[in-house]
Amino acid sequence: MQLDHATIVTADLDAARRFFVDIAGLTQGARPPFSVDGYWLYADGRPVVHLVEASAPDPSLRAAPRIDHIAFRLESAAEWQALLARLRASGVVYRTAQVPPMAPQEAAMQIFVALAPGVAIEFVTALHHAQP
Structure with a gap:
């Protein structure tokens, strides 16, 4: 699946x-x-x-719990650096977080962007891709 x-x-x-x-x-x-x-x-x-x-919003249709965010994985340092450049050039506010390693997964770096109230977008890559 x-x-x-x-x-x-x-x-x-x-x-x-x-x-x-x-x-x-x-x-x-x-x-x-x-x-x-x-x-x-x-x-x-x-x-x-x-x-x-x-x-038109219908408050009776708002389900709880709701999906918190969606995430996109970037597979290379070049993709990661290009994303950072686009974020900075556009002035989009973001925050970063590091995910500790947990075998067999290596450490990762995340970027979170609030697209709208209640809608977050995550970008994630292997930590070694996020190093300058």
């Missing part, structure tokens, strides 16, 4: 799309003609993030 995609419902559809395309490096691609506006954003040829325009 593998994760197919994550869906984010947002009132600011274009800002979310810009973040995922301009900062995260996903590619906007084909999307079926649903009755609600949105975007499908692709990584490695697959639509991994679905953005959907929020309609």
Whole structure:
């Protein structure tokens, strides 16, 4: 089994799309003609993030607990450094955290970005990729 995609419902559809395309490096691609506006954003040829325009909020539909965040793994130092450069150039606020090693996994470095209230995006890479 593998994760197919994550869906984010947002009132600011274009800002979310810009973040995922301009900062995260996903590619906007084909999307079926649903009755609600949105975007499908692709990584490695697959639509991994679905953005959907929020309609009038219905508080009775808010489930608890909710998904806290989604995470993207970067597999190289070059990808990690390019992400950091895009974050800094755009002025996006982020925080970092280090994950201690736990055999067989090596230590990792994380970046967290608050996309919107209640929606966090994580980027993670092996610690040795995050070293300058």
